Amino acid sequence: MLLSIVVPVYNEEDNIKKFYSSVKDVLATLPYEHEIIFVDDGSSDNSAVMLHHIAEEDASVRVYLLARNFGHQLALTCGLDHAKGDAIITMDGDMQHPPALIPELVRHWEEGYDVVRTIRDSTEDASWAKAFTSKYYYKLMNLMANVPIVEGGSDFRLMNRRALATLLKFREHGRFLRGIVGDLGFKQAEVHFVAPPRFAGKSKFSVRKMLHFALDGIAAFSNVPLRMSFYIGLLCGLLSLLMILHILFVHFFTDDAVSGWATLGVAIFFLGGVQLICIGIIGEYVGRVFEEVKHRPLYWVKDSFHFDAGDEKK
Ligand code: UDP
Numbered sequence: 001m002l003l004s005i006v007v008p009v010y011n012e013e014d015n016i017k018k019f020y021s022s023v024k025d026v027l028a029t030l031p032y033e034h035e036i037i038f039v040d041d042g043s044s045d046n047s048a049v050m051l052h053h054i055a056e057e058d059a060s061v062r063v064y065l066l067a068r069n070f071g072h073q074l075a076l077t078c079g080l081d082h083a084k085g086d087a088i089i090t091m092d093g094d095m096q097h098p099p100a101l102i103p104e105l106v107r108h109w110e111e112g113y114d115v116v117r118t119i120r121d122s123t124e125d126a127s128w129a130k131a132f133t134s135k136y137y138y139k140l141m142n143l144m145a146n147v148p149i150v151e152g153g154s155d156f157r158l159m160n161r162r163a164l165a166t167l168l169k170f171r172e173h174g175r176f177l178r179g180i181v182g183d184l185g186f187k188q189a190e191v192h193f194v195a196p197p198r199f200a201g202k203s204k205f206s207v208r209k210m211l212h213f214a215l216d217g218i219a220a221f222s223n224v225p226l227r228m229s230f231y232i233g234l235l236c237g238l239l240s241l242l243m244i245l246h247i248l249f250v251h252f253f254t255d256d257a258v259s260g261w262a263t264l265g266v267a268i269f270f271l272g273g274v275q276l277i278c279i280g281i282i283g284e285y286v287g288r289v290f291e292e293v294k295h296r297p298l299y300w301v302k303d304s305f306h307f308d309a310g311d312e313k314k
Protein backbone atom coordinates (compact mmCIF):
# COMPACT_ATOMS: atom_id res chain seq x y z
CA MET A 1 0.00 0.00 0.00
CA LEU A 2 1.25 3.42 -0.98
CA LEU A 3 0.36 6.70 0.72
CA SER A 4 0.65 9.90 -1.33
CA ILE A 5 0.96 13.32 0.26
CA VAL A 6 0.17 16.19 -2.10
CA VAL A 7 1.34 19.67 -1.13
CA PRO A 8 0.90 22.89 -3.11
CA VAL A 9 3.65 25.36 -2.40
CA TYR A 10 3.71 29.05 -3.24
CA ASN A 11 6.58 31.11 -1.84
CA GLU A 12 6.99 28.93 1.25
CA GLU A 13 10.80 28.89 1.49
CA ASP A 14 10.69 29.27 5.28
CA ASN A 15 8.17 26.48 5.75
CA ILE A 16 9.37 23.75 3.40
CA LYS A 17 12.11 22.25 5.60
CA LYS A 18 9.97 22.24 8.72
CA PHE A 19 7.02 20.78 6.83
CA TYR A 20 9.10 18.12 5.12
CA SER A 21 10.77 16.93 8.31
CA SER A 22 7.53 16.83 10.33
CA VAL A 23 5.71 14.91 7.62
CA LYS A 24 8.61 12.50 7.28
CA ASP A 25 8.59 11.87 11.05
CA VAL A 26 4.89 11.13 11.05
CA LEU A 27 5.08 8.90 7.97
CA ALA A 28 7.88 6.88 9.56
CA THR A 29 5.43 5.74 12.24
CA LEU A 30 3.01 4.32 9.66
CA PRO A 31 3.36 0.87 8.11
CA TYR A 32 2.98 2.11 4.53
CA GLU A 33 5.27 3.17 1.75
CA HIS A 34 4.88 6.80 0.87
CA GLU A 35 5.54 9.47 -1.72
CA ILE A 36 5.45 13.22 -1.18
CA ILE A 37 4.44 15.29 -4.17
CA PHE A 38 5.29 18.96 -3.99
CA VAL A 39 3.70 21.21 -6.57
CA ASP A 40 5.43 24.54 -6.83
CA ASP A 41 2.81 27.03 -7.93
CA GLY A 42 5.15 29.43 -9.71
CA SER A 43 6.98 30.61 -6.57
CA SER A 44 9.22 33.62 -6.99
CA ASP A 45 11.34 32.84 -3.93
CA ASN A 46 13.77 30.03 -3.26
CA SER A 47 11.09 27.32 -2.87
CA ALA A 48 11.79 25.55 -6.17
CA VAL A 49 15.51 25.23 -5.46
CA MET A 50 14.84 23.91 -1.97
CA LEU A 51 12.38 21.36 -3.31
CA HIS A 52 14.95 20.29 -5.87
CA HIS A 53 17.50 19.68 -3.10
CA ILE A 54 15.01 17.65 -1.09
CA ALA A 55 14.11 15.55 -4.15
CA GLU A 56 17.80 14.87 -4.77
CA GLU A 57 18.23 13.45 -1.29
CA ASP A 58 14.97 11.56 -1.02
CA ALA A 59 13.67 9.29 -3.77
CA SER A 60 10.17 9.32 -2.29
CA VAL A 61 9.82 13.05 -3.04
CA ARG A 62 8.55 14.16 -6.41
CA VAL A 63 8.36 17.77 -7.45
CA TYR A 64 6.38 19.49 -10.17
CA LEU A 65 7.11 23.10 -11.03
CA LEU A 66 4.17 24.85 -12.63
CA ALA A 67 5.04 27.35 -15.34
CA ARG A 68 3.42 30.21 -13.42
CA ASN A 69 1.06 30.82 -10.52
CA PHE A 70 -2.17 28.93 -11.22
CA GLY A 71 -3.70 29.15 -7.76
CA HIS A 72 -4.09 26.74 -4.88
CA GLN A 73 -6.88 24.63 -6.39
CA LEU A 74 -5.09 24.01 -9.68
CA ALA A 75 -1.79 23.30 -7.97
CA LEU A 76 -3.62 20.71 -5.89
CA THR A 77 -5.12 19.28 -9.06
CA CYS A 78 -1.67 18.87 -10.60
CA GLY A 79 -0.53 16.92 -7.55
CA LEU A 80 -3.64 14.76 -7.55
CA ASP A 81 -3.22 14.02 -11.26
CA HIS A 82 0.25 12.63 -10.61
CA ALA A 83 -0.29 10.86 -7.29
CA LYS A 84 0.02 7.09 -7.47
CA GLY A 85 -0.99 6.15 -3.94
CA ASP A 86 -3.77 3.90 -2.74
CA ALA A 87 -4.66 6.69 -0.34
CA ILE A 88 -3.94 10.31 -1.17
CA ILE A 89 -3.72 13.12 1.36
CA THR A 90 -3.77 16.76 0.32
CA MET A 91 -2.47 19.36 2.73
CA ASP A 92 -1.04 22.89 2.91
CA GLY A 93 2.69 23.37 3.25
CA ASP A 94 2.54 26.01 5.98
CA MET A 95 1.87 23.67 8.96
CA GLN A 96 -1.70 24.93 9.30
CA HIS A 97 -2.79 21.42 8.43
CA PRO A 98 -1.03 19.58 11.26
CA PRO A 99 0.94 16.55 10.01
CA ALA A 100 0.22 14.96 13.41
CA LEU A 101 -3.33 14.41 12.19
CA ILE A 102 -2.23 12.13 9.34
CA PRO A 103 -2.40 8.89 11.39
CA GLU A 104 -5.99 9.68 12.33
CA LEU A 105 -6.96 10.21 8.69
CA VAL A 106 -5.23 6.97 7.80
CA ARG A 107 -7.05 5.12 10.56
CA HIS A 108 -10.42 6.12 9.11
CA TRP A 109 -9.24 4.98 5.70
CA GLU A 110 -8.23 1.62 7.20
CA GLU A 111 -11.73 1.38 8.67
CA GLY A 112 -13.08 1.52 5.13
CA TYR A 113 -13.94 5.17 4.51
CA ASP A 114 -13.38 6.41 0.96
CA VAL A 115 -13.01 10.08 1.87
CA VAL A 116 -11.84 11.53 5.17
CA ARG A 117 -12.59 15.23 5.33
CA THR A 118 -11.29 17.58 7.97
CA ILE A 119 -13.24 20.39 9.57
CA ARG A 120 -11.32 23.37 10.83
CA ASP A 121 -13.03 24.30 14.10
CA SER A 122 -11.07 27.51 14.37
CA THR A 123 -7.78 29.02 13.40
CA GLU A 124 -5.67 30.14 16.30
CA ASP A 125 -4.31 33.27 14.73
CA ALA A 126 -7.01 34.08 12.19
CA SER A 127 -7.77 37.74 11.98
CA TRP A 128 -11.20 38.81 13.07
CA ALA A 129 -12.07 39.71 9.49
CA LYS A 130 -10.99 36.35 8.06
CA ALA A 131 -12.88 34.35 10.69
CA PHE A 132 -15.98 36.47 10.15
CA THR A 133 -15.97 36.33 6.34
CA SER A 134 -15.20 32.63 6.35
CA LYS A 135 -18.08 31.87 8.73
CA TYR A 136 -20.66 33.84 6.78
CA TYR A 137 -19.35 32.65 3.48
CA TYR A 138 -20.14 29.06 4.42
CA LYS A 139 -23.60 30.07 5.61
CA LEU A 140 -24.24 31.89 2.32
CA MET A 141 -22.96 28.93 0.33
CA ASN A 142 -25.26 26.55 2.12
CA LEU A 143 -28.19 28.81 1.48
CA MET A 144 -27.44 28.91 -2.22
CA ALA A 145 -25.60 25.83 -3.30
CA ASN A 146 -27.31 22.58 -4.03
CA VAL A 147 -24.55 20.52 -2.42
CA PRO A 148 -23.83 20.77 1.28
CA ILE A 149 -20.62 22.69 1.98
CA VAL A 150 -19.60 21.95 5.53
CA GLU A 151 -18.73 25.01 7.58
CA GLY A 152 -15.00 25.10 8.22
CA GLY A 153 -14.30 22.57 5.47
CA SER A 154 -10.69 22.59 4.37
CA ASP A 155 -8.57 21.13 1.62
CA PHE A 156 -6.82 18.88 4.13
CA ARG A 157 -8.30 15.49 3.30
CA LEU A 158 -7.65 11.89 2.49
CA MET A 159 -9.16 10.12 -0.48
CA ASN A 160 -8.77 6.55 -1.55
CA ARG A 161 -8.01 5.63 -5.13
CA ARG A 162 -11.65 5.06 -6.00
CA ALA A 163 -12.80 8.47 -4.79
CA LEU A 164 -9.81 10.22 -6.36
CA ALA A 165 -10.39 8.55 -9.74
CA THR A 166 -13.90 10.00 -9.70
CA LEU A 167 -12.73 13.43 -8.57
CA LEU A 168 -10.20 13.55 -11.40
CA LYS A 169 -13.00 13.26 -13.94
CA PHE A 170 -14.14 16.74 -12.94
CA ARG A 171 -12.05 18.94 -15.20
CA GLU A 172 -13.64 22.35 -14.68
CA HIS A 173 -11.42 25.44 -14.49
CA GLY A 174 -13.24 27.34 -11.79
CA ARG A 175 -12.73 24.60 -9.25
CA PHE A 176 -13.97 24.46 -5.74
CA LEU A 177 -12.67 21.09 -4.61
CA ARG A 178 -14.55 21.19 -1.31
CA GLY A 179 -17.82 21.40 -3.19
CA ILE A 180 -16.88 18.70 -5.67
CA VAL A 181 -15.79 16.32 -2.92
CA GLY A 182 -18.99 17.04 -1.00
CA ASP A 183 -20.89 16.14 -4.14
CA LEU A 184 -19.01 12.87 -4.75
CA GLY A 185 -20.89 10.71 -2.32
CA PHE A 186 -18.96 7.59 -1.27
CA LYS A 187 -18.44 6.80 2.38
CA GLN A 188 -17.14 9.95 4.03
CA ALA A 189 -15.77 10.49 7.51
CA GLU A 190 -15.05 13.76 9.29
CA VAL A 191 -12.17 14.74 11.55
CA HIS A 192 -12.13 18.01 13.49
CA PHE A 193 -9.01 20.04 14.13
CA VAL A 194 -7.85 23.46 15.26
CA ALA A 195 -5.53 25.05 12.73
CA PRO A 196 -2.36 26.35 14.37
CA PRO A 197 -0.93 29.64 13.13
CA ARG A 198 1.19 29.60 10.03
CA PHE A 199 4.74 28.41 10.84
CA ALA A 200 6.29 31.25 8.83
CA GLY A 201 5.34 33.78 6.20
CA LYS A 202 2.03 35.35 5.40
CA SER A 203 -1.17 33.95 3.93
CA LYS A 204 -0.89 33.69 0.15
CA PHE A 205 -4.53 34.48 -0.32
CA SER A 206 -4.94 38.12 -1.20
CA VAL A 207 -8.39 39.63 -0.84
CA ARG A 208 -8.72 39.37 -4.61
CA LYS A 209 -7.84 35.65 -4.63
CA MET A 210 -10.24 34.99 -1.75
CA LEU A 211 -13.05 36.79 -3.54
CA HIS A 212 -12.45 34.87 -6.77
CA PHE A 213 -12.33 31.61 -4.87
CA ALA A 214 -15.59 32.48 -3.12
CA LEU A 215 -17.26 33.40 -6.41
CA ASP A 216 -16.00 30.19 -8.02
CA GLY A 217 -17.67 28.25 -5.25
CA ILE A 218 -20.97 30.01 -5.63
CA ALA A 219 -21.02 30.04 -9.43
CA ALA A 220 -19.99 26.41 -9.73
CA PHE A 221 -22.62 25.07 -7.37
CA SER A 222 -25.56 27.38 -7.57
CA ASN A 223 -27.73 29.26 -10.00
CA VAL A 224 -29.52 31.07 -7.20
CA PRO A 225 -28.02 34.45 -8.23
CA LEU A 226 -29.58 34.04 -11.68
CA ARG A 227 -32.92 33.16 -10.13
CA MET A 228 -32.62 36.13 -7.82
CA SER A 229 -32.37 38.50 -10.76
CA PHE A 230 -35.60 37.02 -12.08
CA TYR A 231 -37.37 37.55 -8.76
CA ILE A 232 -36.05 41.10 -8.40
CA GLY A 233 -37.46 41.81 -11.85
CA LEU A 234 -40.78 40.35 -10.79
CA LEU A 235 -40.82 42.49 -7.67
CA CYS A 236 -40.08 45.66 -9.64
CA GLY A 237 -42.87 44.77 -12.08
CA LEU A 238 -45.35 44.38 -9.23
CA LEU A 239 -44.28 47.65 -7.64
CA SER A 240 -44.72 49.52 -10.91
CA LEU A 241 -48.20 48.00 -11.25
CA LEU A 242 -49.11 49.45 -7.87
CA MET A 243 -47.76 52.81 -8.95
CA ILE A 244 -49.82 52.73 -12.15
CA LEU A 245 -52.96 52.03 -10.14
CA HIS A 246 -52.13 54.92 -7.82
CA ILE A 247 -51.59 57.30 -10.74
CA LEU A 248 -54.84 56.27 -12.44
CA PHE A 249 -56.66 56.82 -9.18
CA VAL A 250 -55.21 60.31 -8.71
CA HIS A 251 -55.97 61.23 -12.31
CA PHE A 252 -59.58 60.08 -12.43
CA PHE A 253 -60.87 60.38 -8.92
CA THR A 254 -59.18 63.45 -7.43
CA ASP A 255 -58.66 67.05 -8.54
CA ASP A 256 -54.89 66.90 -8.04
CA ALA A 257 -52.52 66.85 -10.98
CA VAL A 258 -50.26 63.77 -11.22
CA SER A 259 -46.93 65.08 -9.98
CA GLY A 260 -43.63 63.47 -9.56
CA TRP A 261 -40.29 64.20 -11.20
CA ALA A 262 -38.75 62.95 -7.96
CA THR A 263 -40.39 59.52 -8.24
CA LEU A 264 -39.35 59.43 -11.86
CA GLY A 265 -35.74 60.19 -11.07
CA VAL A 266 -35.57 57.66 -8.29
CA ALA A 267 -37.25 54.99 -10.38
CA ILE A 268 -34.84 55.48 -13.28
CA PHE A 269 -31.74 55.24 -11.12
CA PHE A 270 -33.08 52.37 -9.07
CA LEU A 271 -34.06 50.33 -12.08
CA GLY A 272 -30.84 51.21 -13.88
CA GLY A 273 -28.94 49.89 -10.87
CA VAL A 274 -30.97 46.71 -10.63
CA GLN A 275 -30.53 46.05 -14.33
CA LEU A 276 -26.79 46.57 -14.23
CA ILE A 277 -26.44 44.24 -11.26
CA CYS A 278 -28.46 41.57 -13.04
CA ILE A 279 -26.42 41.95 -16.22
CA GLY A 280 -23.32 41.65 -14.05
CA ILE A 281 -24.61 38.39 -12.56
CA ILE A 282 -25.41 36.99 -15.99
CA GLY A 283 -22.00 38.18 -17.18
CA GLU A 284 -20.34 36.31 -14.33
CA TYR A 285 -21.88 33.06 -15.53
CA VAL A 286 -21.32 33.77 -19.24
CA GLY A 287 -17.67 34.54 -18.47
CA ARG A 288 -17.35 31.19 -16.75
CA VAL A 289 -18.97 29.39 -19.67
CA PHE A 290 -16.43 31.10 -21.95
CA GLU A 291 -13.59 30.04 -19.68
CA GLU A 292 -14.73 26.42 -19.75
CA VAL A 293 -15.53 26.07 -23.47
CA LYS A 294 -12.04 27.13 -24.46
CA HIS A 295 -10.89 23.79 -23.06
CA ARG A 296 -7.48 25.09 -22.20
CA PRO A 297 -5.31 22.91 -20.02
CA LEU A 298 -5.90 23.47 -16.32
CA TYR A 299 -2.20 24.03 -15.67
CA TRP A 300 1.10 23.30 -17.29
CA VAL A 301 4.32 22.01 -15.83
CA LYS A 302 7.66 23.57 -16.70
CA ASP A 303 9.88 21.09 -14.91
CA SER A 304 9.74 18.12 -12.63
CA PHE A 305 12.08 16.04 -10.50
CA HIS A 306 11.62 12.29 -10.18
CA PHE A 307 9.24 12.41 -13.01
CA ASP A 308 8.60 8.85 -14.16
CA ALA A 309 9.06 8.04 -17.82
CA GLY A 310 5.78 6.13 -17.80
CA ASP A 311 3.81 9.22 -16.78
CA GLU A 312 2.16 11.33 -19.35
CA LYS A 313 3.04 14.98 -18.84
CA LYS A 314 -0.22 16.82 -18.25
N1 UDP B 1 -0.90 28.26 -2.37
C1 UDP B 1 -0.65 27.93 -3.69
N2 UDP B 1 -0.95 28.85 -4.67
C2 UDP B 1 -1.51 30.08 -4.38
C3 UDP B 1 -1.80 30.36 -3.02
C4 UDP B 1 -1.48 29.44 -2.05
O1 UDP B 1 -0.16 26.85 -3.99
O2 UDP B 1 -1.75 30.84 -5.30
C5 UDP B 1 -0.56 27.27 -1.31
C6 UDP B 1 0.27 27.81 -0.16
O3 UDP B 1 1.65 27.70 -0.41
C7 UDP B 1 -0.15 26.90 0.99
C8 UDP B 1 -1.60 26.59 0.64
O4 UDP B 1 -1.77 26.85 -0.74
O5 UDP B 1 0.58 25.70 1.02
C9 UDP B 1 -2.59 27.41 1.46
O6 UDP B 1 -2.29 28.78 1.31
P1 UDP B 1 -2.33 29.80 2.53
O7 UDP B 1 -1.72 29.17 3.74
O8 UDP B 1 -1.73 31.08 2.07
O9 UDP B 1 -3.90 29.98 2.73
P2 UDP B 1 -4.67 30.21 4.13
O10 UDP B 1 -4.20 29.14 5.07
O11 UDP B 1 -4.29 31.57 4.57
O12 UDP B 1 -6.11 30.08 3.75
Ligand code: MG
Nearest residue numbers: 092094096198
Ligand atom coordinates in the same frame (compact mmCIF):
# COMPACT_ATOMS: atom_id res chain seq x y z
MG1 MG C 1 -2.33 28.61 5.51
